[in-house]
Amino acid sequence: MIRQLPGGIGAVLLFAAMLAFPREVFHGAEEGLLLWFQIVFPTLFPFMLIASLLLAGGGLKLISYLFGGICRKIFATSGNGSFAVLAGFLCGYPMGAKVTADLLREGKISYEEGEYLLSFCNNISPVFIMNFIVWKTLGRSDLLSLTLAVLLLVPAAASLIFRRFYLGGRGAFPDLADPKGSGDKRRLDFAAFDRCMMDSFESIVKVGGYIIFFSVLIALMETPGEKIPLLGFLLPSLEITNGVVMLHDRIADPALSYAAIAGLSAFGGLCAAAQTSCMIQGTGLKMTPYLIQKLTAAAAASCIAYFCIRFF
Numbered sequence: 001m002i003r004q005l006p007g008g009i010g011a012v013l014l015f016a017a018m019l020a021f022p023r024e025v026f027h028g029a030e031e032g033l034l035l036w037f038q039i040v041f042p043t044l045f046p047f048m049l050i051a052s053l054l055l056a057g058g059g060l061k062l063i064s065y066l067f068g069g070i071c072r073k074i075f076a077t078s079g080n081g082s083f084a085v086l087a088g089f090l091c092g093y094p095m096g097a098k099v100t101a102d103l104l105r106e107g108k109i110s111y112e113e114g115e116y117l118l119s120f121c122n123n124i125s126p127v128f129i130m131n132f133i134v135w136k137t138l139g140r141s142d143l144l145s146l147t148l149a150v151l152l153l154v155p156a157a158a159s160l161i162f163r164r165f166y167l168g169g170r171g172a173f174p175d176l177a178d179p180k181g182s183g184d185k186r187r188l189d190f191a192a193f194d195r196c197m198m199d200s201f202e203s204i205v206k207v208g209g210y211i212i213f214f215s216v217l218i219a220l221m222e223t224p225g226e227k228i229p230l231l232g233f234l235l236p237s238l239e240i241t242n243g244v245v246m247l248h249d250r251i252a253d254p255a256l257s258y259a260a261i262a263g264l265s266a267f268g269g270l271c272a273a274a275q276t277s278c279m280i281q282g283t284g285l286k287m288t289p290y291l292i293q294k295l296t297a298a299a300a301a302s303c304i305a306y307f308c309i310r311f312f
Contacts, residue, residue, distance in 0.1 A: 017220050028219025032212035035241055040211060043127065045204045047091040051099055052196035054083070055106060064175075075159050076172040077117065080108040084117045089152060092125025093240075093272040097279040098203060104283045113173040114285055116166040119293040120159040122276060124151055124240070124265050132241065133265065137248050138258070146308055151265055154301045162293060206278050214239040214271040236260075240269040255310045263302030267294050 018025045054060055060083055067086060068079030075085055080103055088096025097118060104114040129151055134144045167173070218238050225232035232250075236243030243264050251257035268276075273294070277287050 014220075018216075021220060024219040024223075025216055028216035029212050031219070031242075032215030033208070035215065036208035036211045039241075040207060041204060043125075044092065044095065044207065045200060047087070047095055048098065048200040048203055049197060051083075051087060051091075051095070051102070052199050053193065055102055055108075056192045056196050060108065068175075072172050074156075075120075076163050076167060078109060078113060078173040078175045080175065081113050081117055081173060084109075085121050088117070088121030088123055089155075090125065092123070092128055093268050094122060094207065094275040094279050096122030097276040101280045101283045101285065104285070108176060110173065110176060111284060112166045112168070114283065115289065116159075116163055116173070118276075118280070118285055118290050119162040119166075120155045120297070122268075122290075122294075123155050124268065126152065129265070133244055133261065137244050137261075143258070143309075146305075147262070150262055150301050150305050150308070154266060154304065155297050158293070158297045158300070203279070207275050210271050210274045210278070211239065214269075214274070215242065218242050236264060237267070237269055239271040240264060243269055255306055258309050259302045259306035262305035263298040266301035267298035 054063065060080060063083045063086070064079030067082040068077075071077045071082035071085050072079070075081075077085060084096060084099045084103060087099040100109075100114050100117045100121070103109045103117075104111065109117070126148060129147055130144060134140065134147050218235060221231060221235055221238075225235045236246040244261050247260045247264060248257055251260060273287070273291060276290065280287075
């Protein structure tokens with residue numbers, strides 16, 4: 001009962017705030033819904049669907065054959081783990097976490113490799129970096145190469161550190177045999193396609209729910225945040241899309257603004273963390289190490305971005 005009290009109080013306070021400020025709630029929910037429907041859904045849903053189809057239809061073997069070798073050399077992953085690396089670096093939050101969790105549930109990777117993959121391959125997508133951060137928000141095409149390098153190479157470099165905690169002295173994670181021996185018997189038919197589509201719909205709706213919820217929080221806290229410095233400082237960390245715009249508009253120094261945006265993008269914001277937690281439910285993977293590792297990468301990305309733009 002005592003453990004439930006803080007959460008209960010928080011829910012009651014949030015409910016009271018929503019009743020007191022219905023206009024802000026409507027505006028935040030509308031903004032979150034439009035963000036999900038216009039940007040996140042068309043960007044993320046096709047990748048969720050194709051990832052499920054690859055797992056259901058045996059396409060993982062082809063991915064492992066094509067990219068397993070290079071990922072093993074660079075990231076010390078197994079052949080199956082290379083799929084999570086590709087999804088995590090190319091598709092954006094929370095695809096790295098979803099693919100890692102799906103591989104773990106299917107018995108395609110070990111628990112230790114799942115922990116390792118989650119530590120570095122759940123990242124912001126290059127498309128979001130180019131379109132939203134560099135071109136739309138910053139309006140500086142000259143920062144494209146630097147921003148891509150910082151936000152993609154920092155987690156890749158962090159894997160060199162994180163792998164020491166999970167490899168246990170091995171050179172790379174081993175490939176696991178199919179526990180049921182059914183890998184060659186899988187067939188991609190309409191029934192499998194239907195299951196993959198419904199799984200992808202469920203996942204993308206959950207992502208949308210978190211985006212709407214955090215957009216409402218931002219709308220409720222934006223006015224108090226202007227009067228309370230600490231709250232205003234923490235507000236951008238709730239959701240990455242709104243947070244990037246806030247940091248750009250509120251920090252006058254271009255170098256500090258750019259460094260803060262790089263740090264937030266590397267971390268992903270609390271909304272991305274909530275989405276990640278949703279995707280890994282039932283796998284045994286823990287959020288605490290993930291958050292520590294993402295904050296470490298965010299600090300590194302922020303420092304490198306500040307140093308590069310200030311001195312070069």
